[in-house]
Amino acid sequence: MRILFLGDVVGRAGRAAVQELLPRLREDWRLDFVVVNSENASNGMxxxxxxxxxxxxxxxxxxxxxxxxxxQKDMLQFIENEPRIVRPINFAKGAPGRGHRLYTAPGGRKVLVAQVLGQVFMKRPFDDPFSAIEPILKSHPRGGQAQAIIVEMHCEATSEKMAMGHYCDGRASLVVGTHTHIPTADAQILSRGTGYLTDAGMCGDYDSVIGMDKQEPMRRFITGMPKARFTPASGEATLSGVFVETDDRDGQAKSVRMVRIGGCLQPAAP
Incomplete structure (x- = not known):
């Protein structure tokens, strides 16, 4: 299966990049399934x-x-009626929506998508991500009901993302990190056949501070004082993410590559 995962979409620029580029990528790369992190798509929040x-x-x-x-408060209701949206498994008890779902790809093949929040350096105390993902992996063995399993680790610390990658190795097809908006250069296949990337980066304007217009973040760093709200940068966005090709028989990753298209980062096509 040919799967594309795109990192955090930030603001209007990120949305425009996805709208402009994704339809062509689906056709040119013969994509079977596409996952897009979109938690910053609406005005960066x-x-x-x-x-x-x-x-x-x-x-x-x-x-x-x-x-x-x-x-965005309307998501509280919207997510209940839209099964194509997944929120973190360990977000909060009683939160609307679901933290994992099984989807159907072309040919009747099944793709499991699960998202979990990390704990290190995060502003809120979320439940343990490892114990949260364990029952999902146990009930959906790779190559069984699901031909591909994608686990997204949304957190700050690279070490915590790496630990999740190794924890899921042999059980997931792809473990990919999000949240920092900074792409990493460590795309690899782990020893038991799981594709891995510490952070997919963002779909947004990289002439910015993690997708936000530079002026206000820089003022706060330099003076320690806020003056205005953060606003998403509006220049040309780079589409960032990871492409993975999996084996339908056992769900192992056969290849994994970083994706950078447009904007100020160089493209890397699969």
Whole structure:
């Protein structure tokens, strides 16, 4: 199976990049399944129902959220009626929506998508991500009901993401990190056949501070004083993520490559 995962979509620039580039990528790369993290798609904070529809119409099969899952209040209701959106498993007890879902890809093949939040350096005390993902992996063995299993680790610390990669090795097809908006250069296949990338980066304007217009973040770092709200940068966005090709028989990753298209980062096509 040919799977594309795109990192955090940030603001209007990120949405525009997905809308412009994803339809062509689906065709040119013969993609079977596309996952897009979209928790910063609406003004850099959360995802609205209208923006979710735009990204799904552009070709995403599944949208994931994160610690800003419900910053846009209409998502509290929207997610209950849209199964193509996944929020973190360990977000909060009683949170609307679901933290994992099984989807159907072309040919009747099944793809499991699960998202979990890390704990290190995060502002809120989320439940243990390892014990949260364990029952999902146990009930969905790789190559069984699901031909491909994608685990997204949404957190700050690279070490915690790496630990999740090794924890899922041999049980997931791909473990990919999100949240920092900074792409890493360590795409690899782990020893038991799981594709891995510490952070997919963002779909946004990299002439920025993690997707936000530079002026206000720099002022706060330099003076320690806020003056205005953060606003997403509006220049040309780079589409960032990871492409993985899996074996339908056992769900192992056969190849994994970073994706950088447009904007100020160089492209890398599979």
């Amino acid at each position: 959360g995802l609205s129902g209208n923006h979710a529809k735009l990204l799904l119409d552009a070709g995403a099969d599944c949208l994931t959220l994160g610690d800003h899952a419900f910053d």
